[in-house]
Amino acid sequence: MSVQLPLPETARAPEQVDSAHVRAVLPNLAYLRAAMVNVAFIGPANAQDRGWVLVDTGVAGTRRQIASGIASRFGTSRPAAIIQTHGHFDHVGALEELSEEWDVPIYAHALEHPFLTGQQSYPAPDSGAEGGIMPKLAPLFPRSPIDVSARLKSLPDDGTVPHLPGWRWLHTPGHTPGHVSLWREADKTLVAGDAVITTGQESAYEVAVQEPEMHGPPRYFTRDWAAAAASVRLLASLEPSLIVSGHGRAMAGHEMLAALHHLADHFEEIALPRA
Numbered sequence: 029m030s031v032q033l034p035l036p037e038t039a040r041a042p043e044q045v046d047s048a049h050v051r052a053v054l055p056n057l058a059y060l061r062a063a064m065v066n067v068a069f070i071g072p073a074n075a076q077d078r079g080w081v082l083v084d085t086g087v088a089g090t091r092r093q094i095a096s097g098i099a100s101r102f103g104t105s106r107p108a109a110i111i112q113t114h115g116h117f118d119h120v121g122a123l124e125e126l127s128e129e130w131d132v133p134i135y136a137h138a139l140e141h142p143f144l145t146g147q148q149s150y151p152a153p154d155s156g157a158e159g160g161i162m163p164k165l166a167p168l169f170p171r172s173p174i175d176v177s178a179r180l181k182s183l184p185d186d187g188t189v190p191h192l193p194g195w196r197w198l199h200t201p202g203h204t205p206g207h208v209s210l211w212r213e214a215d216k217t218l219v220a221g222d223a224v225i226t227t228g229q230e231s232a233y234e235v236a237v238q239e240p241e242m243h244g245p246p247r248y249f250t251r252d253w254a255a256a257a258a259s260v261r262l263l264a265s266l267e268p269s270l271i272v273s274g275h276g277r278a279m280a281g282h283e284m285l286a287a288l289h290h291l292a293d294h295f296e297e298i299a300l301p302r303a
């Protein structure tokens with residue numbers, strides 16, 4: 029099995045959980061775990077219409093769960109935009125429906141566009157990656173691209189994030205070519221997508237139990253490990269104080285940061301699949 033980086037319970041970010049299971053970690057940042065993947069809400073609770081941004085859109089079949097989380101936090105207010113950290117099936121499940129319903133632009137890195145415009149499929153998952161049932165099931169996961177080209181835009185070249193003053197997008201490739209993370213320097217907040225995740229995804233047990241651990245990107249879909257390592261090192265160098273990732277609970281504080289540095293410093297031993 030993989031070398032794990034257990035995180036103590038005290039590394040969990042303090043959260044306020046509402047009745048729809050939306051987990052607020054800051055006044056203007058919350059997330060919701062729908063099935064096995066997180067979506068993030070950037071903007072204050074009860075933001076005005078077009079006054080917040082949705083990051084990622086979950087796995088297929090969770091649209092209603094996401095919608096009820098949104099209703100709980102924002103009432104009937106629609107987001108100004110949807111930002112996709114990347115286009116994997118477990119992060120775009122409700123993208124077509126929600127973007128149409130809200131009539132919103134979708135922002136993603138230009139290198140991710142072929143996977144969001146029906147042009148290209150992701151490479152087959154690495155079913156040889158060690159670690160139990162998820163890699164074995166991975167070949168059954170859908171890989172064919174969705175087509176949201178009518179609403180899709182590139183993130184601005186200057187690193188700013190539309191509708192999110194104070195935030196920057198960071199190119200964090202490796203897991204996918206156009207993977208991005210979102211960063212707010214003022215309070216060192218990181219929305220990491222799958223560049224680093226805070227629970228294991230390689231076994232059904234890990235997915236179910238969601239032990240807090242600091243992991244590199246999910247192995248069975250990651251192709252460019254050199255780029256993935258560089259991305260983790262970039263994120264560690266920023267010294268985040270809070271991480272909301274694509275999988276697992278939000279983590280914060282010096283224990284989280286120590287685990288992130290440990291992952292960055294020993295990435296090849298910890299994160300890479302065993303040959």
Ligand SMILES: [Zn+2]
Pocket residue numbers: 114116203222246249
């Ligand atoms: Zn992914």
Ligand SMILES: [Zn+2]
Pocket residue numbers: 065116118119222246274275
């Ligand atoms: Zn994912």
